[in-house]
Amino acid sequence: MHIRPATHADSADIVILDDIASSGLASHVLKAGVREGKYDRPLEFGRDGYAFIDGPFSWKNVLIAETEDGVAGMSLSFELTGGPEDKGLSETVLEPLESLKSRDVGPRMIDSVAVYARFRGQGIGRALVEAEIARASGTSSIITDSANARALALYKSLGFEEQTRAPFIAFNDNRAAAHWVILMRPNLRSAPESAH
Incomplete structure (x- = not known):
């Protein structure tokens, strides 16, 4: 497995993996394009x-995890500016997420991390988050839902609080979640290694 910057040609995999990362929230929000008659499917x-x-939600901000069998996963991140470009599509279900992001100006927001089911359990998600941490110039933040115990455990094991x-x-x-949870990790590259 190796991690590489995405290309324009990865866009179909990116949107599928973003939908996986959001447990279907992406396709729910993308139904707007179908309602407007511009597209057949979200x-x-x-x-x-x-x-x-x-902008932030472009293939240019995505890392792809690839194996000899093809694309296995992806992560999307961008620097939060506090401006309107930080936001995705306007939708009521996104308002709590946008509220969390608006409080978090400055860090690199890891917006999505997903791995196709057949590639899970191989450390690909961890490798993607570590690659995102490495490309952050300062702190990193990430949001998941409170029912996603696996993701919460992974992020906390990587120093997110x-x-x-x-x-x-x-x-x-x-969906069994009650809350969206934002976690943050300081940039530890300049800090001394701590014992675990």
Whole structure:
């Protein structure tokens, strides 16, 4: 497995993996393009968004984990500026997430981390988060939902600490989360190694 910067051609995998990372929230939000009659399916809208729109939610901010069998996972991150470019599409279910991000100006926001099911358990998610930490110039932050115990354990094992929570607005019937959780990790490159 190796990690590389994404290319324009990775946009279809990126939107699928973003939908996996968000437990379907991405396709829920992307239904707007279908309602407006511009696209037949939400993931088609998302693929074009990643492929053709510059800004934080672009293929240019994605790292791809690849094996000899192809794309295995991805991560998306960007520097939070506090400006409107930090936000994705406008949707009620996203408001708590946007509220968390607005309090977190400055750090590199790791917006999405996902691995296809058949590649899980091989350390790919950990490698992607470590690569994101390495490309941050300062602190890193990440958001997940309170029901995602596996992700919370991974992030905490990599030095992220919970900062605050916001209400989770249900967008489908199979989500058990009560909150979105934002975690932050200081840049430890200049700090002395601590014993574990």
